Amino acid sequence: MIKSEAGPNREFDTGAQRDFASGKGTPSLFPGDAYLEVCKHFEEGAAKYDARNWEKGMPLSAYIDSLERHISAEKLGLTDESHDRAIAWNAICYLATKLRIAAGVLPAELNDMPVTYPTIDQKAVEANHVRSAAMAGATSKALKLDGRNHV
Numbered sequence: 001m002i003k004s005e006a007g008p009n010r011e012f013d014t015g016a017q018r019d020f021a022s023g024k025g026t027p028s029l030f031p032g033d034a035y036l037e038v039c040k041h042f043e044e045g046a047a048k049y050d051a052r053n054w055e056k057g058m059p060l061s062a063y064i065d066s067l068e069r070h071i072s073a074e075k076l077g078l079t080d081e082s083h084d085r086a087i088a089w090n091a092i093c094y095l096a097t098k099l100r101i102a103a104g105v106l107p108a109e110l111n112d113m114p115v116t117y118p119t120i121d122q123k124a125v126e127a128n129h130v131r132s133a134a135m136a137g138a139t140s141k142a143l144k145l146d147g148r149n150h151v
Contacts, residue, residue: 006020007020007022008020034088037082037084037085037088038085038088038089038092040082040085041082041085041086041088041089042089045089054093054097057097057100057106057107057110058093058097058110059109059110059111059112060094060097060098060101060110060111060112060113061112061113063090063091063093063094063097064090064094064113066086066090067086067087067090067091067094070083070086070087070090071083071087074087097110098111
């Protein structure tokens with residue numbers, strides 16, 4: 001959900017004003033070439049299935065399964081279809097579906113993702129990163145004791 005925050009109006013050199021923009025997103029930063037590529041995937045899907053077919057609702061796992069298959073195909077270098085576009089399309093439709101489920105527009109049953117995740121203690125994770133960085137620094141120093149880089 002993109003939240004709208006209250007704040008001072010923006011004033012432009014021309015004297016025109018707009019409301020506060022922070023927290024609303026900055027679409028002008030979205031790469032236009034990638035946007036157009038994903039739009040082509042929507043166009044091809046509309047021709048194959050029907051315009052806005054995906055908006056009728058699919059289980060979230062269908063997007064994850066397809067996304068991961070396309071990631072594997074992309075990693076393998078397969079060129080039978082635009083796997084890079086399909087990766088982005090599945091990620092976007094997954095997010096859009098999840099947001100629509102949360103808003104009550106689509107049924108909650110479409111969220112078929114696991115609900116039991118292990119709890120991760122963020123402080124323990126951060127402490128582990130600090131320990132790992134310290135160990136990496138000590139190892140790096142030890143490997144360079146004779147002046148040569150042994151890595």
